[in-house]
Amino acid sequence: MQNSIKKIAITGGTHGNELTGVYLINKFTTNPKIIHRDSFKTISMHTNLGAMKQCTRYVDKDLNRTFSKAALADDTLTSYEDKLAKEINQKIGPKGSKDSNIDFIMDLHTTTSSMGLSICISSTDKLTWQAAAYAKDKLPELNIFRWQGDTDDAAFVSSIPPRGFTIEVGPIPQGVLRADVFIGTENIVHTVLDFFELHNTGKLDKHYDSVEIYDYKKLVDFPRNESGDIVAMIHPDLQDDGYKKIDKGDPLFMTLDGESVNYQDEDTAHALFVNEAAYYEKGFAMCLTEKKLISLEF
Template identity: 60%
Template sequence: MRKIKTVAITGGTHGNELTGVYLIKKFFKNPDLVKRSNFETLFMHTNLGAMKQCTRYVDKDLNRTFVTQDLADPSRCTYEDILAKNLNEKLGPKGSKNPHVDFIVDLHSTTSDMGLSIIIDNDSPLVWKLAAYLSVHEPKLHIFRWKGDTAEVSFVNSIAPNGFAIEVGPIPQGVLRADLFFETETLVQKILDFFEKYNNNTLETLPKEIEIYNHIKLVDFPRDKKGEIKAAVHPNLQDHGYIKVQKGDPLFIDLEGRVIYYEEEADVYALFINEAAYYEKGFAMCFAEKKTIKVS
């Protein structure tokens, strides 16, 4: 078993998601909170420019900027491209056999009612072992396996060989919400406890199976011939997350009050419903299947 040497906790990847911004500030003031006996914990803000403006980003979404080819492309020089290259040098480099950090936990919030969630896009055994541990120690946690909206995983946490994002919500953009702030902090502490036990070989017996939500597809809003949104998320789905959707259930309602229904045969679960930041990306929600997977 290879021991963990360094864990990075990153926040402010989106400058208007204040849970991560302020949790990292708290760690700067109280670094002992994230110290453990047998590995180093790094913590940092990743997008100071966006934080200063309290915007998602300055030029482009930093959390979609870690494509390997782009990191090596000197012609890419937006604010976030430069940040990505610097972060890759500091925490990676991506794909390296000897990266500077072993695991990245990137802190996010969402306007959707996602509760306390981890977003996994990495199939390393260590990631899933941690997910199994958290499923026991944080019963409120949702585990979502994301297949992404880019061909290559291009999140901040993809720099390291292991990692995931934490998503909490609902929280409006640019707002600090106390209850979810402290829930996120508690989850981070449990993650660090896991690594300490892992290195000491004192982990308790973990579940061999866990329940997850597995990404199926991203769903766009209904649009007119000009590409304009012509219907809103139906009130039955609004302010919900991980909600079961069956054939005949309402998905959208147009501006004249006509309902658009889910017409597929397979039951799905809807999440990231009406996330404000995803309007520009062209989707209204994500569909997932609930399944039980084996964890080695």
């Protein structure tokens, strides 16, 4: 059938301290029957063994920002992750190729932010969006976040094959394994595999015209002093409430002295990746998004 999916990759350990993906890949590799579906082949693999060994996000740099076409083509980039990215690209890419070794990828991540079950998509591919809409239909608690910051040449692992997305589940600390997060993530994986089995065999009973998403608006950094030190924390009202609706005047931060720092924009936003530990070094405290229904008839 047209657009049939022949090979899917499930990857984990892209960030070596996000253990849910690491251990789910252990489970799938030990017993591949779990992820077997008759109409396509599924492979599972760890992506960053060096970081996993250290239980750190990365060895030299963030692997999940290392897959731009320019970086992949640049032989002068020789950090651990730059070399690794080129190896991974050969296995599941090459990126941009019509004959990519893999048709669809799910890269498994966790977040210290209270985001529940989430899928993060940069792709504009129709089938990828149908898969996400199907997953949302089957798992209503699932949230879909659209990141279009650098869609033309996204540098994520999930950007290597022509189709795919990142799964983010939390909150969970780095370096920690929790059964509920493990089960929730595995449920998303199975739901998406089921979608492609139905798609390949012509048994999908529904086409999705639209889906509710949280669309990227902007990143917000912590308030800082002249030296660049953080001078305020995430406000307690926002701390454990992922995807919270925020209107002008609502508190975003609380200074060390207890004063609120409020949202000043006129337009309503929803906050994601609030207080994600890995983003302190990137210089942002949260991502603001717009909740909307988007058409999938593009």
